[in-house]
Amino acid sequence: MTHLTVSERRRLTAVRAGWLFDGIGGQLVADPVVVLEGARIRSVEAGVVPPPGADVVDLGGATLLPGLIDTHVHLAFDAGADPVASLRARADEEVVAAMAEAGRASLRAGVTTVRDLGDRGYLSLRLRGRAGLPTIVAAGPPITVPQGHCHFLGGGAEPTQFGVRRAVREHVDRGVDVIKIMASGGTLTPGTHQHRAQFDREVLCAAVDEAHRHGLPVTAHAHGTSAIEDALVAGVDGMEHVTFWSADGVDVREDLMCAIAERRIVIGATVGMVPVPGAAPPAEIACRLPAVRANLRRLHELGAPFVAGTDAGIAPMKPHGVLNTAPAALREIGLGPAAALRAVTSVAAGVCGLGHRKGRITPGFDADLVAVQGDPLTDPSALQRVVAVYAHGARVRR
Numbered sequence: 001m002t003h004l005t006v007s008e009r010r011r012l013t014a015v016r017a018g019w020l021f022d023g024i025g026g027q028l029v030a031d032p033v034v035v036l037e038g039a040r041i042r043s044v045e046a047g048v049v050p051p052p053g054a055d056v057v058d059l060g061g062a063t064l065l066p067g068l069i070d071t072h073v074h075l076a077f078d079a080g081a082d083p084v085a086s087l088r089a090r091a092d093e094e095v096v097a098a099m100a101e102a103g104r105a106s107l108r109a110g111v112t113t114v115r116d117l118g119d120r121g122y123l124s125l126r127l128r129g130r131a132g133l134p135t136i137v138a139a140g141p142p143i144t145v146p147q148g149h150c151h152f153l154g155g156g157a158e159p160t161q162f163g164v165r166r167a168v169r170e171h172v173d174r175g176v177d178v179i180k181i182m183a184s185g186g187t188l189t190p191g192t193h194q195h196r197a198q199f200d201r202e203v204l205c206a207a208v209d210e211a212h213r214h215g216l217p218v219t220a221h222a223h224g225t226s227a228i229e230d231a232l233v234a235g236v237d238g239m240e241h242v243t244f245w246s247a248d249g250v251d252v253r254e255d256l257m258c259a260i261a262e263r264r265i266v267i268g269a270t271v272g273m274v275p276v277p278g279a280a281p282p283a284e285i286a287c288r289l290p291a292v293r294a295n296l297r298r299l300h301e302l303g304a305p306f307v308a309g310t311d312a313g314i315a316p317m318k319p320h321g322v323l324n325t326a327p328a329a330l331r332e333i334g335l336g337p338a339a340a341l342r343a344v345t346s347v348a349a350g351v352c353g354l355g356h357r358k359g360r361i362t363p364g365f366d367a368d369l370v371a372v373q374g375d376p377l378t379d380p381s382a383l384q385r386v387v388a389v390y391a392h393g394a395r396v397r398r
């Protein structure tokens with residue numbers, strides 16, 4: 001039996017397709033043959049005969065891409081009409097089961113890595129490394145103020161320098177991969193204000209300092225302008241949303257946008273949604289969207305790095321797996337065809353700390369692949385026509 005296991009492990013799978021986007025290059029490669037050995041990519045060549053003895057999977061004219069990487073999801077939210085209430089009604093075991101199902105839905109859509117930026121009680125850590133699920137990069141419960149944005153997830157901290165340092169250390173002890181901190185309020189949490197900062201600036205600075213002392217990156221939920229400014233000063237690695245939300249509209253702050261771009265702070269653009277009959281963003285969001293998009297467009301022009309963080313799970317328009325709709329939206333804010341694909345592959349891998357093994361189709365990298373029908377450079381909607389997915393070398397059942 002041992003012998004069989006070894007030969008099984010060495011078994012090669014040669015995936016042939018019509019085209020390949022390698023995660024970096026600006027053009028598709030024709031006639032690729034990607035050879036998978038176990039969970040790794042062994043070779044990537046064009047127009048060659050598959051190695052003898054390999055299992056050959058011919059995907060016809062499909063285009064292969066690296067498995068997609070969503071830098072902002074909430075596996076614990078069910079994408080229903082009231083995800084906060086449904087989460088509250090579930091015991092931990094039920095939540096874990098639902099999170100696993102959310103992970104499988106992501107995989108089926110071609111999303112092979114998710115960064116969970118807010119679970120309840122560190123539940124996403126239980127799912128990390130579980131077979132049949134995407135690779136999970138986990139923040140645990142987001143650090144927030146008592147009764148602050150998403151406090152019900154369990155990340156409320158005393159809003160002092162001591163309090164947030166202690167909260168960060170608890171997250172470190174639990175083994176999270178990234179610290180998520182709620183710099184501003186959010187619409188999901190009644191009683192908080194999206195346009196207002198939640199922490200004093202020195203407190204936010206202390207949280208970021210503590211995380212960096214432990215080698216963890218920090219990304220800040222930042223809508224309001226003062227929260228964005230505080231996060232910038234605090235030295236966060238990334239910012240989510242970055243809407244410049246004000247009490248009655250959206251601010252335009254060229255000075256802050258220049259500084260964000262200059263410091264290479266990663267913008268997690270909240271993009272990606274599927275149409276749901278009868279559902280539309282709430283009026284206070286819809287009326288601000290054109291100005292929010294203009295700010296994101298300006299940040300991109302200034303050279304800020306972009307990834308797509310869908311916030312999958314928080315609404316019916318944002319089901320798990322919705323990332324494959326995001327590149328089209330990134331194109332609308334000015335990213336070029338290849339840049340929009342890099343944002344959901346190689347750039348996102350780097351942001352997740354996985355740039356050495358994910359986000360590219362190249363020898364030695366993880367065998368995470370998605371095959372789609374069409375050319376995703378000329379038509380980003382091709383990403384929604386998924387024909388095959390491999391995660392860690394295993395084909396995902398559709």
Ligand SMILES: [Zn+2]
Binds near residue numbers: 073117311
């Ligand atoms: Zn979120």
